[in-house]
Amino acid sequence: MNSFIFSLFIFFGMMSSGFAGGMLPTAVWSQKNSMKVKQVVGGQNHTCVLLDNSAVKCWGGNATGQLGTGSTANLGDGTGEMGDSLPSVNLGTNRTAVQIVAGGSHTCALLDNSTVKCWGYNLRGQLGQGHTNNIGEAPGQMGDSLPAVDLGTGRTARQIAAGNNHTCALLDNYTVKCWGLNSMGHLGQGHANNIGDGAGEMGDALPAVNLGTGRTALQIATGSDHTCAILDNSTVKCWGYNNNGQLGQGSTGSIGASAGSMGDALPAINLGTGRTALQVAAGNNHTCAILDNFSVKCWGNNSNGNLGIGNVTVMGDGAGEMGDALPAADLGTNRKAMQISVGGNHTCALLDNSTVKCWGYNGNGRLGLGHTNTLGDGAGEMGDALSVVDLGTGRTALQVSAGINHTCALLDNSTVKCWGFNGWGQLGQSNMNYLGDGPGEMGDALTAIKLGTSSSRLAKILDQPLIRTKRFKQIAVGDYFACALLDNSSVKCWGQNSQGQLGLGNMTGLGDSVGEMGDSLPSIDLGTGRKVLQISSGVAYACALLDNSTVKCWGNNSYGKLGQGHANSLGDGAGEMGDSLSAISLGTGRTAVQIATGSYHTCAILDNSSVKCWGLGSYGVLGQGNTTTLGDNAGEMGDSLPAVSLGAGRTVVQISLGSQHTCALLDNSTIKCWGNNASGQLGQGNTSVLGDGAGEMGDSLPAVNLGTGRTALQVAAGYYHTCALLDDSTVKCWGSNTYGQLGQGNTNVLGDEAGEMGDSLPAIDLGVGRKAKQISAGAEHTCALLDNGTVKCWGRNLYGNLGQGNTNSIGDGVGEMGDSLAAINLGTGRTIVQISAYAYQTCAVLDNSTMKCWGSNTFGQLGQGHVNNVGDGAGEMGDALPAVALGTSK
Numbered sequence: 001m002n003s004f005i006f007s008l009f010i011f012f013g014m015m016s017s018g019f020a021g022g023m024l025p026t027a028v029w030s031q032k033n034s035m036k037v038k039q040v041v042g043g044q045n046h047t048c049v050l051l052d053n054s055a056v057k058c059w060g061g062n063a064t065g066q067l068g069t070g071s072t073a074n075l076g077d078g079t080g081e082m083g084d085s086l087p088s089v090n091l092g093t094n095r096t097a098v099q100i101v102a103g104g105s106h107t108c109a110l111l112d113n114s115t116v117k118c119w120g121y122n123l124r125g126q127l128g129q130g131h132t133n134n135i136g137e138a139p140g141q142m143g144d145s146l147p148a149v150d151l152g153t154g155r156t157a158r159q160i161a162a163g164n165n166h167t168c169a170l171l172d173n174y175t176v177k178c179w180g181l182n183s184m185g186h187l188g189q190g191h192a193n194n195i196g197d198g199a200g201e202m203g204d205a206l207p208a209v210n211l212g213t214g215r216t217a218l219q220i221a222t223g224s225d226h227t228c229a230i231l232d233n234s235t236v237k238c239w240g241y242n243n244n245g246q247l248g249q250g251s252t253g254s255i256g257a258s259a260g261s262m263g264d265a266l267p268a269i270n271l272g273t274g275r276t277a278l279q280v281a282a283g284n285n286h287t288c289a290i291l292d293n294f295s296v297k298c299w300g301n302n303s304n305g306n307l308g309i310g311n312v313t314v315m316g317d318g319a320g321e322m323g324d325a326l327p328a329a330d331l332g333t334n335r336k337a338m339q340i341s342v343g344g345n346h347t348c349a350l351l352d353n354s355t356v357k358c359w360g361y362n363g364n365g366r367l368g369l370g371h372t373n374t375l376g377d378g379a380g381e382m383g384d385a386l387s388v389v390d391l392g393t394g395r396t397a398l399q400v401s402a403g404i405n406h407t408c409a410l411l412d413n414s415t416v417k418c419w420g421f422n423g424w425g426q427l428g429q430s431n432m433n434y435l436g437d438g439p440g441e442m443g444d445a446l447t448a449i450k451l452g453t454s455s456s457r458l459a460k461i462l463d464q465p466l467i468r469t470k471r472f473k474q475i476a477v478g479d480y481f482a483c484a485l486l487d488n489s490s491v492k493c494w495g496q497n498s499q500g501q502l503g504l505g506n507m508t509g510l511g512d513s514v515g516e517m518g519d520s521l522p523s524i525d526l527g528t529g530r531k532v533l534q535i536s537s538g539v540a541y542a543c544a545l546l547d548n549s550t551v552k553c554w555g556n557n558s559y560g561k562l563g564q565g566h567a568n569s570l571g572d573g574a575g576e577m578g579d580s581l582s583a584i585s586l587g588t589g590r591t592a593v594q595i596a597t598g599s600y601h602t603c604a605i606l607d608n609s610s611v612k613c614w615g616l617g618s619y620g621v622l623g624q625g626n627t628t629t630l631g632d633n634a635g636e637m638g639d640s641l642p643a644v645s646l647g648a649g650r651t652v653v654q655i656s657l658g659s660q661h662t663c664a665l666l667d668n669s670t671i672k673c674w675g676n677n678a679s680g681q682l683g684q685g686n687t688s689v690l691g692d693g694a695g696e697m698g699d700s701l702p703a704v705n706l707g708t709g710r711t712a713l714q715v716a717a718g719y720y721h722t723c724a725l726l727d728d729s730t731v732k733c734w735g736s737n738t739y740g741q742l743g744q745g746n747t748n749v750l751g752d753e754a755g756e757m758g759d760s761l762p763a764i765d766l767g768v769g770r771k772a773k774q775i776s777a778g779a780e781h782t783c784a785l786l787d788n789g790t791v792k793c794w795g796r797n798l799y800g801n802l803g804q805g806n807t808n809s810i811g812d813g814v815g816e817m818g819d820s821l822a823a824i825n826l827g828t829g830r831t832i833v834q835i836s837a838y839a840y841q842t843c844a845v846l847d848n849s850t851m852k853c854w855g856s857n858t859f860g861q862l863g864q865g866h867v868n869n870v871g872d873g874a875g876e877m878g879d880a881l882p883a884v885a886l887g888t889s890k
Contacts, residue, residue: 042403512860
């Protein structure tokens, strides 16, 4: 399974932040390293960062304690206040942060235990404490003294967003709760009363926002006085203040302050024919969304060109201005947006080439172009005419955050640079000089913010040096091996290595004996200076999407699945990895945004949202209308390799590969599959192979019928079955069902005969009230990550890969699914954030960023230093199952 599409929502959720958006160490580490940054956010007059040790530091204006330092002294406006002198925010004993947001004059953090703490200005109850006292402006108010926001019995948070004077949280059940100022209905309660400023208003007393019948939220964003959410069907709804049409309804009447204005009565915003949203961002009085084709549309106030359409016409305040009538912002030839951030009256986008462009009001140089001219308000100022922000020689951006009057970027070397207004030191330069408003102030001349050194900072907190366990960003399980993408963007693989699939230049298996894991397990060399964005593992080979948007694959190369124009395995001999391993040629000017691996073929989604596949061509699995193998001979890759035709105007947002079939999630949220169909795995109600003959692809290839009104959020292909996560958070599977992998309580094949798909195909029973967040398909088993952070697996259980302490298949008999199917026990208090199943083993990334694996272990692929299967006997799961050790960060 590849979780790319869900990585987008995770990324957008963490980066959307209001206006912007363990064990003690015991070993010695003497080197001082500059603190690295994971996230940056800007408020009205202050800036905060989330560091790589999950601590938070804030600087700038502090009149109401928004820096969380227990005082009201500004920081960053004078010498000696930054670097190691800048204190971390005390979040409580052993508490760390996973996301931060900055409001007008308050700050919030989503903590590692999924609770929320807020500090700073509180006149409207935006801190959620049931009073209006500011917090963080006096000693003793932070740390354990600061209570977490009460979100309701058993409720935790997935994402937070902060507006000018209100705060919202996306909860673990995908509902939304908001508190603070409500004068314009931006809390979405059908009244205008503030919430959180008086006792008894939070917790169970605070209703979730009514988003419509059966609707839940995937991402939230807050503006000055309005709030927006991307719903589970990828539409957008906004509520609150609407003086400039920022709610996108073709009117200027505020919504959410009167009874009956929310829920089904609130229409989704019209983004254009067939268009859905990937990210929404809200500013003072305008709103922007990245659409499923990676374009950007903005609406609302446009007095300074902040909508990026080359004029100052307000959009969204009158009939006929939204939908197809609303132009996308021109970002430049072939450029796409990866992230959007909306400030007071300016907008910034992180583009697919890792550059940043900003437009709108440019007072104080907040656009970062060395002048103060407003851009986007006149013809010819956008597109290729709009310069990218100069971040320094060789520097690119990972995230952009627009505050009210300033802008910050997280760079590829994990440093932060800020520009624009600096009246309170929010640019972190130890002065109050504006930056970006004059020539020679950007690029190499703009100093990265000093945030301190790792060892000196920890010496203050722990009085001892640092050694930290490496954490996981993504897992990819292959047939008899597994790989992990670590938090330092490196990759480690373990298990069987007979074809060089571990990428170490030899054929020695690792993980099957004591002393081979942890720091003893080498990282894979993928080239000088290269970092990894995504990994995928197949049968005896693996691929990585690199930070320069190229793809490299290694291991078994039968049928040319490594895309090198030959069939020689790579990674099994010295000198074959690193700079010696060529990136796959995807065509002139083409780069990749996702990679997926199967048994004997590989596919990539390109930067133009098309798909190319190579390797074994049997059954038409490459989608070329023939069975020709591609990639095993010279001249078959690059411009010679055609993109798969999926229909006129259709593009791809996610791809998943089975053993002999391929499935794609398209931009209109439908699924198309092609290749072998012996078990109905293509979902067509027959067993006809598709893609092996002329005229079978493109518009001739029907989308899978998922049911009336149903669309897909994710697709996962097993060896001979396929599953889809639908827009209502249910799961449907079809194809081979010998062991109950379709989860229907029988072994009947589905999808191979007429009348078995669509409304006739039942959703899988995951338990009363349970919804799915992610799915993954192994050879003959299926797993779902549920909305309460647990995982359930069903199907064949030959090696304990269902994690139940036995080898009994589940889902093949009546009464085995639903509440009867126990969630997998991965340890006391632990929840799961990602699941990966392949062949006959399963792995999960846990909420503490560790990983546990179970099932088949013939070659040590579970990473335990032995070859015993795990999960097939009593007492092997839960706390008894050790996390995979991949070493320490030194």
